[in-house]
Amino acid sequence: MSYPTLYNTVKNSRFLYGLLKPVANYYASLVGHRQLGLRYDDLMEDEIDTTKEALKRIPSKEQDLRNFRIRSAYQLSLQHHILPKEKWTKPEEDVRYLSPHIDNVVEEEKEREAFDAIKVVRR
Amino acid sequence: MLRTCRLSSKFGSSFKISLSRAYASVAALPVTVTKSKAGITVVSVEDSAPASSVSLVVKAGSREEGTDNIGVAHYLKNFAFKNTSARTAFRTTREAELLGGFLSANLARENLILSAEFLRGDLGYFMEILSDIVFKTKYEQHEFPNIKESVNFERGAAAAIPEVTVMNAAHSVAFRHGLGNSLFADDATKVSNSSDVKAFANKVYTAPNIMIVGTSVNHGELLNLTDSLYQNISHAIPSTPIASKYFGGECRISIPGDSHFVLAFSGAPAGTSDYAALQILRFLIDGEKGTKWGEGVNVLAQRASKLDDTKISFFNAGYSDAGLFGVHISGIATSVYSAVRSAVEQLKHAANKISKDDFARALAKARFNAAAAYETRASKTEIFGNQILFSGKVTTVTEALTQFDRFKVEDIQSIAAKVLKCKPTAVALGDVSALPYSDSLSL
Numbered sequence: 372m373s374y375p376t377l378y379n380t381v382k383n384s385r386f387l388y389g390l391l392k393p394v395a396n397y398y399a400s401l402v403g404h405r406q407l408g409l410r411y412d413d414l415m416e417d418e419i420d421t422t423k424e425a426l427k428r429i430p431s432k433e434q435d436l437r438n439f440r441i442r443s444a445y446q447l448s449l450q451h452h453i454l455p456k457e458k459w460t461k462p463e464e465d466v467r468y469l470s471p472h473i474d475n476v477v478e479e480e481k482e483r484e485a486f487d488a489i490k491v492v493r494r
Numbered sequence: 495m496l497r498t499c500r501l502s503s504k505f506g507s508s509f510k511i512s513l514s515r516a517y518a519s520v521a522a523l524p525v526t527v528t529k530s531k532a533g534i535t536v537v538s539v540e541d542s543a544p545a546s547s548v549s550l551v552v553k554a555g556s557r558e559e560g561t562d563n564i565g566v567a568h569y570l571k572n573f574a575f576k577n578t579s580a581r582t583a584f585r586t587t588r589e590a591e592l593l594g595g596f597l598s599a600n601l602a603r604e605n606l607i608l609s610a611e612f613l614r615g616d617l618g619y620f621m622e623i624l625s626d627i628v629f630k631t632k633y634e635q636h637e638f639p640n641i642k643e644s645v646n647f648e649r650g651a652a653a654a655i656p657e658v659t660v661m662n663a664a665h666s667v668a669f670r671h672g673l674g675n676s677l678f679a680d681d682a683t684k685v686s687n688s689s690d691v692k693a694f695a696n697k698v699y700t701a702p703n704i705m706i707v708g709t710s711v712n713h714g715e716l717l718n719l720t721d722s723l724y725q726n727i728s729h730a731i732p733s734t735p736i737a738s739k740y741f742g743g744e745c746r747i748s749i750p751g752d753s754h755f756v757l758a759f760s761g762a763p764a765g766t767s768d769y770a771a772l773q774i775l776r777f778l779i780d781g782e783k784g785t786k787w788g789e790g791v792n793v794l795a796q797r798a799s800k801l802d803d804t805k806i807s808f809f810n811a812g813y814s815d816a817g818l819f820g821v822h823i824s825g826i827a828t829s830v831y832s833a834v835r836s837a838v839e840q841l842k843h844a845a846n847k848i849s850k851d852d853f854a855r856a857l858a859k860a861r862f863n864a865a866a867a868y869e870t871r872a873s874k875t876e877i878f879g880n881q882i883l884f885s886g887k888v889t890t891v892t893e894a895l896t897q898f899d900r901f902k903v904e905d906i907q908s909i910a911a912k913v914l915k916c917k918p919t920a921v922a923l924g925d926v927s928a929l930p931y932s933d934s935l936s937l
Contacts, residue, residue: 428636472636479582486588 405460407444412469425472533701538708549609551879554698556675565679574599578630625723633692649678738816742917753827753924758820764812778856781806801829827928845910
């Protein structure tokens with residue numbers, strides 16, 4: 372996504388990683404999506420054009436699983452329930468299956484805009 | 495009136511010159527052939543034209559498809575110039591446009607030609623684009639539905655042209671597999687995702703399979719670029735395709751509209767002496783007129799102009815190890831029927847008797863056809879690409895013209911007799927109830 376990030380700096384530094392990883396884990400459990408069986412990327416707004424395009428690019432099986440997770444999460448939320456602890460999304464299952472595609476789409480759009488606004492300098 | 499006089503006098507004088515000096519005006523084009531460090535053959539023609547072209551001629555035609563991946567060559571063709579790890583498809587297109595270049599991919603039965611045409615000076619950029627296809631194409635799964643759509647569109651567009659359908663059917667009847675594979679992937683193809691295409695690409699994009707043909711480019715520059723861009727090319731030796739075998743047979747396709755009929759026989763591989771002889775035979779009896787006016791010179795041309803809207807044209811398709819010689823006739827079913835009969839008659843007649851005048855005329859036409867093939871960038875690329883792929887060496891225009899010199903009338907008669915001996919391939923398309931069967935043609 373297009374916000375400044377220190378992700379790689381943190382990931383490459385052992386000290387920072389050790390310091391911030393527990394905080395990150397705490398944040399992830401605080402968000403509460405795992406208690407509903409969701410993955411973090413299920414929370415991406417799919418009304419946005421970039422997400423729509425990215426969703427077209429993931430395999431159809433992945434799309435079906437995403438829809439299923441979202442529907443069951445809705446049902447749980449409606450009933451004011453959360454899943455029993457053994458059915459929560461495990462941290463290792465919480466993979467970013469959509470974000471790389473969204474990043475690609477954003478990059479492509481930027482490229483398109485850049486070319487549309489290009490000033491050609493002839494040598 | 496004055497103009498016609500001038501024209502005719504001009505014609506007369508040039509005709510005299512051409513009689514006295516046989517093709518002296520054909521300047522030998524400097525064709526250079528070198529092997530690059532990685533083992534890729536680099537061919538270039540320096541004819542100092544302002545527009546250049548570079549093509550990858552890859553032995554990846556529909557012939558290389560197997561039963562498990564039939565149609566994959568068509569998909570590979572449409573994956574050219576798509577997303578690579580160096581640029582997106584969008585960037586490739588826009589940059590090529592900014593440079594005034596033209597990118598194209600063409601699939602034939604025996605090769606896939608990826609071409610870039612551009613102004614002199616942009617060689618480096620376009621060589622990079624072409625090498626990226628080989629090394630860096632991503633073959634992303636999400637691109638596959640779009641590729642499939644374009645493949646289906648091209649198949650549909652081809653199916654709407656009866657000439658293409660009828661020739662495709664003739665090849666599949668004549669050769670069954672290999673050369674008989676359709677150029678267009680149909681719905682029954684087993685290619686269902688981009689990794690199938692990638693697997694085929696890895697198999698065909700190898701050093702012995704690729705040739706780089708440049709026209710109007712500096713050979714040294716082309717060679718240097720090839721050396722640096724193709725260092726990591728795979729050296730896997732491709733499996734030799736199963737030798738083509740001619741079968742022959744009958745195929746009848748019923749569609750509304752005009753009727754088409756192809757009657758074909760086993761021809762000769764391109765570049766052989768039999769192929770050249772067939773080329774003379776082709777122009778000897780061909781029913782196409784050289785001018786817009788008049789009825790044509792030979793019997794079939796006159797026959798075609800008498801029957802309204804009927805075309806009789808002979809073809810001589812040469813491949814690396816086989817060929818298909820025959821006639822394609824189109825028009826209303828009843829005229830097609832009688833035209834097929836006349837064509838068979840003429841072919842049989844050629845096997846028995848050819849007049850000196852007719853022979854001289856056919857020879858001149860065959861020579862012109864051979865020379866004209868060296869005219870355009872695209873045809874030069876195809877010619878040199880095929881020659882290197884088939885025989886490993888190039889034939890210059892002069893050689894292509896002199897190969898006709900050794901033929902006598904008897905040679906053409908014997909090749910006609912030889913052609914008639916094999917089992918015919920007959921394809922009827924259109925109103926099949928009114929079109930002949932090959933066994934009713936008294937062959």
